[in-house]
Amino acid sequence: MKNENLFCALQTAFLARPDGIAIETEDGLGYTWNDLERATAMLANLLESLQLPAGSRVAAHTDKSVEALMLYLATLRAGLVYLPLNTAYQRAELEYFLNDAQPGVVVCASRNLPWVRELADAAGVAHVYTLDADRTGTLLEQAARQGDRHAPARRRADDLAAILYTSGTTGRSKGAMLTHGNLLSNALTLKDYWDWQPGDVLIHALPIFHVHGLFVASHGALLNGSKMLWLSKFEPRAVIERLPRATVFMGVPTLYVRLLAEPGLTREACARMRLFISGSAPLLIETFREWQARTGHTILERYGMSETVMLTSNPCRAADGERIGGTVGKPLPGVGVRVVDDAGQPCPVGEIGHVQVRGPNVFKGYWRMPEKTAEEFTADGWFRTGDVGRFDERGYLTIVGRSKDLIISGGYNVYPAEIEGHLNEMPGVAESAVVGVPHADFGEGVIAIVVPRPGAQLDEAEMIARLKQQIANYKVPKRIFFEPELPRNAMGKVQKNLLREQHRALFVS
The missing domain is CATH 3.30.300.30 (ANL, C-terminal domain)
Structure with a gap:
C-alpha cells in the first residue's frame, strides 16, 4: 500500500534542500532542513522505543518553540496521534483532557511538571517528559541518545493524525479527530489556491496549539519548502522588522489591529510582501479598509474550523476574483458549502441560514462521542458547522455568527x-x-x-x-x-x- 502518512509529503521539502535554512528564530538561530529531518527522526525513534499501542496519543502542553513543532512532526512520523493543548489551560482543564484522551505520552514545560505529573499519574499516563522554549528538557535529553535515521510509519489516509479539542463554551470540550488525509488534502489545496511560490518566506507569529498556526501556517511553509521567520509570540514591532525579508504573514484580526497601531507599518515596510491572510475570528471592515490604505495590500480573509481545517477563502490570484471585505470568500476547490433553512432546504441568495459543509478535509468525528458525531452530520453526509451565514450573488460567503449566539x-x-x-x-x-x-x-x-x-x-x-x-x-x-x-x-x-x-x-x- 502507498504510505499516506502526512509526514511523507512534508518530508519531501526536507530532502530537497538539506542545507538551506528552514526556520530562523528571533535570537538568530537557524535550523536547516537537514536539522528538521535528523531531529524528527531522533524524536520519532524515541517515541517508537516506548512501544506504545497503535494509535496512542502524544499530548503537548508546551510553550511555542521549534522543538515543539519538531515533536508534532515526529509524532506524525512515528504514526502516533498528536494532541496539542493550549498552554493557558490550568489544572482542572488539563485533568479533563488527560482523562478523556488517555494519552500514552505527555510533554509539558518544566515549570508545570509537578502538577502535570500528578495529573498524568492519576490518568494512567505511562511517560511524562519536559520541553522548554530554551531547547532544554528531558524529551530532548532522551532523544539525543537515539539514531538520526527513521523510516516514517506506514499510514492510510483515514488513519488518525491529530485530535484538537474545541473550546467547549457550551458543554464539555469535544476532541475533533483529524486524519492524515484531512490535513494533507487541505494543505495541498491551500498550496495551490494561495499560490505558494518558490522563495516565499513566512512570518510565523501564531501559537501552535491551534489549526491556524499548527496546520495552516506550518504545513503551508513546510510543504512549499519555504523558510519560516519564527517568533515565539506575537510582538508587532518584531513582525514589522521582518516584513522586508518575508512574503507571507498569517494572523488573527487582533494582530492586524495591533500592527496598525505601530507607526513603522508603512507601504515601504510591506513592499516585498505578497500575501496577508486573516482568520480564526471576524475581521472588522474598518480594519480591512485601514490596512488597504496604510499598506497598499488587501487582506485575504478565509474561514475554517477545528473540525474541518479551511473551508472557504477569498481569492489569492486576481484572475480568480477580488477580495471582498466582510466576506470569507468562496468554497475552496473540492469543498462543498451550503446554506440551508431550519427544514434543511437551500436558502436563496442573500438569505441567512445554517452553514453545512462536506469534503476530504472534514474530520472523522468526535473522540469517543459517536452519538454527538452522528448528531452533527445530516442524513446526506453534510457536517453542521453551527455557524449561520449567507451567500451573495457572486458566490461569496458571509458568516453572520454562531447559531448558539x-x-x-x-x-x-x-x-x-x-x-x-x-x-x-x-x-x-x-x-x-x-x-x-x-x-x-x-x-x-x-x-x-x-x-x-x-x-x-x-x-x-x-x-x-x-x-x-x-x-x-x-x-x-x-x-x-x-x-x-x-x-x-x-x-x-x-x-x-x-x-x-x-x-x-x-x-x-
Whole structure:
C-alpha cells in the first residue's frame, strides 16, 4: 500500500534542500532542513522505543518553540496521534483532557511538571517528559541518545493524525479527530489556491496549539519548502522588522489591529510582501479598509474550523476574483458549502441560514462521542458547522455568527453580527459585541457591549436612538454597556458566553 502518512509529503521539502535554512528564530538561530529531518527522526525513534499501542496519543502542553513543532512532526512520523493543548489551560482543564484522551505520552514545560505529573499519574499516563522554549528538557535529553535515521510509519489516509479539542463554551470540550488525509488534502489545496511560490518566506507569529498556526501556517511553509521567520509570540514591532525579508504573514484580526497601531507599518515596510491572510475570528471592515490604505495590500480573509481545517477563502490570484471585505470568500476547490433553512432546504441568495459543509478535509468525528458525531452530520453526509451565514450573488460567503449566539427576542430571530455592524460604523466605536440575556417578557433581551475609541465620549441614549432609525425595534439593544475591551480567547474570538454570564441577571431578579 502507498504510505499516506502526512509526514511523507512534508518530508519531501526536507530532502530537497538539506542545507538551506528552514526556520530562523528571533535570537538568530537557524535550523536547516537537514536539522528538521535528523531531529524528527531522533524524536520519532524515541517515541517508537516506548512501544506504545497503535494509535496512542502524544499530548503537548508546551510553550511555542521549534522543538515543539519538531515533536508534532515526529509524532506524525512515528504514526502516533498528536494532541496539542493550549498552554493557558490550568489544572482542572488539563485533568479533563488527560482523562478523556488517555494519552500514552505527555510533554509539558518544566515549570508545570509537578502538577502535570500528578495529573498524568492519576490518568494512567505511562511517560511524562519536559520541553522548554530554551531547547532544554528531558524529551530532548532522551532523544539525543537515539539514531538520526527513521523510516516514517506506514499510514492510510483515514488513519488518525491529530485530535484538537474545541473550546467547549457550551458543554464539555469535544476532541475533533483529524486524519492524515484531512490535513494533507487541505494543505495541498491551500498550496495551490494561495499560490505558494518558490522563495516565499513566512512570518510565523501564531501559537501552535491551534489549526491556524499548527496546520495552516506550518504545513503551508513546510510543504512549499519555504523558510519560516519564527517568533515565539506575537510582538508587532518584531513582525514589522521582518516584513522586508518575508512574503507571507498569517494572523488573527487582533494582530492586524495591533500592527496598525505601530507607526513603522508603512507601504515601504510591506513592499516585498505578497500575501496577508486573516482568520480564526471576524475581521472588522474598518480594519480591512485601514490596512488597504496604510499598506497598499488587501487582506485575504478565509474561514475554517477545528473540525474541518479551511473551508472557504477569498481569492489569492486576481484572475480568480477580488477580495471582498466582510466576506470569507468562496468554497475552496473540492469543498462543498451550503446554506440551508431550519427544514434543511437551500436558502436563496442573500438569505441567512445554517452553514453545512462536506469534503476530504472534514474530520472523522468526535473522540469517543459517536452519538454527538452522528448528531452533527445530516442524513446526506453534510457536517453542521453551527455557524449561520449567507451567500451573495457572486458566490461569496458571509458568516453572520454562531447559531448558539442567535437571540430569540419576543419570537423574532436577532443575528448579533447585523447589529454589531451598525454599532461599529458609529463614530467613536472601536468594536462591539451583542448578546441575549434572560428577559421575563421577551424570553431574551438584546444588549450590546461597546469598546469606545481612545478619547471618545459615547452616549447610550443617543446610540440607541440612532439604531432605531436603522433597524427594526426588536433588534435594538435595550441597554448598551461601555468597556475598555472585550474578553477574548487565545485566537482572538470574543467570548460571548462570558458576557452573557456577566449580564444574565440584568432583566430578571
